[in-house]
Amino acid sequence: MLLSLVLHSYSMRYLLPGVVLLGTAPTYVLAWGFLRLVSALLPARFYQRMDDRLYCVYQSMVLFFFENYTGVQIILYGDLPKNKENIIYLANHRSTVDWIIADMLAIRQNALGHVRYVLKDGLKWLPLYGCYLSQHGGIYVKRSAKFNEKEMRSKLQSHVAAGTPMYLVIFPEGTRYNPEQSEVLLASQTFAAQQGLPVLKHVLTPRIKATHVAFDSLKNYLDAIYDVTVVYEGKTDKGQRKESPSMTEFLCKECPTIHIHIDRIDRKDVPEEEAYMKRWLQERFEIKDKLLLEFYDSPDPERRDRFPGKSVHSKLSLKKTLPSVLVLSGLTVGMLVSETGRKLYVNTWIYGTLLGFLLVVIKA
Template identity: 45%
Template sequence: MTRMTIVGKARYVFGSVIMIGVAPEYLAIWLVWRGASLVFPSWIYQWGDDKLYSLYQRLVLFFFETCTNLEVVLYGDAVDALKKRESVLYLANHQSTVDWLVADMISVRGGSLGHLRYVMKDTLQLMPLYGHYFYAHGCIYVKRGKFSQNKMIEALDYLRHPKIPTWLVIFPEGTRYYPGNPDVIQKAEQYAKDNNLPVLKHHLVPKTRGMWLVSRQLHDKIDAIYDVSVFYDGTVNKQGIRGNAPQLIDFLMGKCKKVHVHIRRIPMSEVPMEEEKVGKWLHQLYREKDELAENFFTPDSEKRNNVEKLLNGHKSSLNLWSTLSSFLFFSVLSVPFLCTKVGRQMYVNLLLYGSLGSYGWLVIRNVC
């Protein structure tokens, strides 16, 4: 076993224990803020909650970016767009369980990490403590095959508030493009042929209903769409064949050394509101994303190796303190929970009753 493998496994175990283990402590802070903010308007609660969310996600980035020494390369409009402070519809390709973390990496560089909210599959409600918290943060749960338009509209209406800045993350493909599961890819290709849609080489057919609802409900709130295309280094083998993108464990193990992120900023005023037009617009967007992907998934190794130069890539590094400070905060916070009898009892109660309470709340609210 090489030294790199040992370090990677240690980082995976230690990082996982910390990121999951601080959940009850994070819940305790959130409950205090939630109670204290009940007498104030919703946007004040959301302001404080966004600060807390940013604090925790910086802890996540400490392990996934800082400790792995990950290199992030930005392309397109990324550098200029991230200087803005605006509400955004973050629309990205989907190929890995790490994709949501890349949204962390991009938004933190734009000073908007706390404003991230996701359109998420309903099974993520089952996550202890966090399942409920994500909804309270402004994320939107949707069911595959039983999509509730009214539920999504209700959630989107909350985000319309002018004092609640938002980066709403949508993966229109719904399912990950995963070469290891060719049946999904073949079904998408057949669906495209049957419905006279473009057959995509590097993406699944995007679903339009969620995108249309967001466009209709938040057209006046969202400043721009960030059309994000993510490419993980090492996905193509020596024979030029595309393989599976790295997943969460691979990432923590340090098996992905570089992430390429291309952003195209599209003013919301250019996005249609009618459902049929949104569908055509989205499919055309994915045809263009497919063309861009050819630069990264091409069998031409020389072209892949020179892609940064060809597309004018810019390496972007995080300040160490921006993530280390969060790790130190949660480390100090853990001391009274772990080293005192009262703290340990509180920890267990928060984990047990917090999980049961959050599940019950989600069932009663029937959020999707």
């Protein structure tokens, strides 16, 4: 009985965030649909700005749970940009939480609404959000030979023409690094050997296609590239290093600290030709590998479990996140207290999802 109670209490840690984040989805989609409707006859920039603000509201709520609620400690190293910029965000990929790390940095620059992702193609089938993320500027891509360069380039160039603020998040490894997935590691190492590249220990060999298309399409619009390296700190009961947490584990407060190293690289210092950029990207990931090697295995105990250089403990104010929780939760509860509201809520889940799937099919 006691064990059951403990396990139940453990599950409750992620139940509240899950209920709120998923439960407010129809409210958010209805608000976005209303915005889309009323802005139809107005300049496109009006819709884009309002959509960015609306997106900021929801993502601020996400950060309330993933940062304030969990109490995770954020430690920043390297270049700490404070002002809004048009950037490409390149990071190592270790966890399903990685996309939220980009939000954590963006909100500290007041650029949370500008975040747009290069996403795996399968995510377009997410109920409600799969279609919306594309509308917000996200780009779904397939791997290898199925990668549609023309479609990605066209969408990015349309953003440039519209003057859309850009905080474009890309994970060049293409899949998550997990030392327990031997097949993924072997495939990455085999690819590196075939290309005559060094075999990396703590990251996968990066792929160039999406990064090059993004930079080539945005190069005259960008201010910089942020090269971000992330470590999720945590140890098992035996004192051994834990693998990067899943979203559920993270919400269960199993990650006490996140270490984030940022290199800001000015646009002019990035090679434009694909062959040179491929070498540049490989070198950036070799630097990441060295940073991670030193973090985990430095012979100096004082330098272990930290990145080199000065660090800043960055705490996110509740003023930036709690209002979004109260607004979206309040609107959702207000909808659910009436029969008409409940019908609208359920119909939004059902027909909103089906309409999103239909739009995905039509676009394909």
